[in-house]
Amino acid sequence: MVATSELERAIKDRFAEHNLRYTASRRAVIEGLKAADGPITLPRLLDSSPELAQSSAYRNLGLLEEAGVVRRLVHGGQHAHFELAESLTEHHHHLICESCGLVRDVTLETELECTLDKAFDTLAEAEGFVTTHHTVDLFGLCSTCR
Known part of the structure; x- marks a missing residue:
């Protein structure tokens, strides 16, 4: 922080x-x-x-x-x-509950974030696209709504 x-x-x-x-x-x-x-x-x-x-x-x-x-x-x-x-x-991502609307911040381990960055860069390069940043939001049900 x-x-x-x-x-x-x-x-x-x-x-x-x-x-x-x-x-x-x-x-x-x-x-x-x-x-x-x-x-x-x-x-x-x-x-x-x-x-x-x-x-x-x-x-x-x-x-x-x-x-x-x-x-x-x-x-x-x-x-x-x-x-x-x-x-x-x-930098962080979000867990989003589709039932109650809760949005929670999550931070990935550095190694996983680097792996994602490389994968996104490879995908973007194949499409002739230059990335500036990414966001990853996971949708589902929180522990209360499950």
Whole structure:
């Protein structure tokens, strides 16, 4: 995980690049995402950060996504999930429950991640494609829904 001071500096740099001010509302959104145990829906974010107004939280999530601070995950559930952008934190994947909508972060062992990178690069090269990154999401049922 990235140290808090490094994360704050990187976020401030992204804000500056996009001419955004680091307002109290945007800081509250980011703090709510940092405190979450994984990707979080807007309703859960609002529950965990009562100082946030729904309209400003939703608007700020969109601005933060455009600035590359937040990543929106849409997996066909009732609500999109949001998390801090991987470029600010660490590379990871997701386990997604098709029943309850739970989205959980998972990090693979370095050796397995390297094997996947090589396989994806080989596949992309065969297609004349240049990759910049990858995401792997596994869909199924969580332990509660099984």
